[in-house]
Amino acid sequence: EGLIAALVAVFGFFFGIAMTKSGLLQPINDFFHSEARVVWLDDEIPTLYNWLGINKWIIIAVITAGAVPFLLKGQPFKKGNRGFYWSTAGALVGVVAIAAWWASDYFGGGARGLSFTGPLREFFFAVLLGDSAGNPDQSVSMLGITFTWSSLYVLAVPLGAYLSAKLMKEFKFKVPPADELLRVLLGGLVMGIGAQIGGGCNIGHGLTGVSTLAISSWVATIFIVLGNWTMVYFLLIRPMRDV
Template identity: 30%
Template structure:
């Protein structure tokens, strides 16, 4: 138990701190591609996937870790991905984004976090379990892309890394607009950790490294997987209602660590403050969290489990679910944000919706 607590919280602290300081938000990455035509954060997500893929397959080849065989529940990936993508826009953050924004004091994220847990438990172990079981029964025999084509995973890793490298080079080659920075109030390490603006690409590399470290840290406690948010979040609520200590695995302490790490980062940078959104945003956060829990359970993961980990494993589940999460995000962005703004402009009323930074 001590290993689960120590290693899980340590990994979560690192991840939560980096996510908060780097403003690393997957919802923003998907949403901004459609809303503002800004691909920078999406490129950062691709960097994190590439870094993790290199690291975990190297560790697997050395026998340090054992990679999981991810089955491809194709119908769940499609339906769950769409619903989850829609839900994260309503909730104002994805699974990890909700955790780290809750650590910043955003009340709406606390609401979304609770209903996210509730939606997960209802789907995995409650009244919607028959629906979950029915949809996720449709599986393919081969779960990996490289297995389907009968090639080495390193072929995909090299091709993907070269592609990401080219995209990064193209992006950095463009003229950039310099954002004026305030006069530093801190010096040395404190300035770098709590005050300096973090570049999303640097943040992505660090996130990728933490995702690599998560594998041996998790497997040391008997949990054979890397980062995961949905099931551990649901297990917190299940533990609180049943008292079953078997639910307290490494992943539970990981997500708790994310919230604590984000709180430390927000306090150190002066960004922590309690914020109460308007009633409409709270309502959206509530129903968005439920959709997140239901969708992620069907899809077999969230923007971390599927969008970062399963994609780095080059599993069909990860890439197909991520594609439909993006489509769901775009649909919700149009319906909730774009149309909401148009309606507000036509009536002369301001429109507000809690969205990730």
């Protein structure tokens, strides 16, 4: 949409990922990702269904039944004033998430769900270093640059956002004050550090991981929400109360 602050946040996010994956904070990342701290359940990634020992579709049915009343409160069948209403947009995101599994396997050499932590790191590494440093079995070399399918789909996100903003006549370059840019940069940096240590972001965990019922993604998503609530309180709610 032309928000310069969002672009600054993306760079901060990448810097946080890179310095944690391969830079100054690598020892901390290696500590949390060491084999001794990786939890397996019968040689599989812990999920709600293999932890509880019941069929996954039973858990999906229970979660769906519990979510329906909350979704109905949001009037999902109401028509939006402009663009897609939240329910339509959510359904389309779900379709894209499903398609990503197939597309990454067919075009990229291995199934990968939607995420931005790994793909964003791979994209910038490919641009800056000529090698995305991704899985060799899922990498392709062209014009001297080695990249992954996931590093390329990252490009489609700002392109799609730009086209959408232009169609809605909402595109406009917006440059915030310097102090806000610094705050956004530091926020992106912290998010990148947390995403690398936590193994994913709100997309990788909240959209893809939660839908696979991975326990790690449920835990990560809960704390992402709690972290957001905490910062909203300190940055927005409390200052308004002090006025």
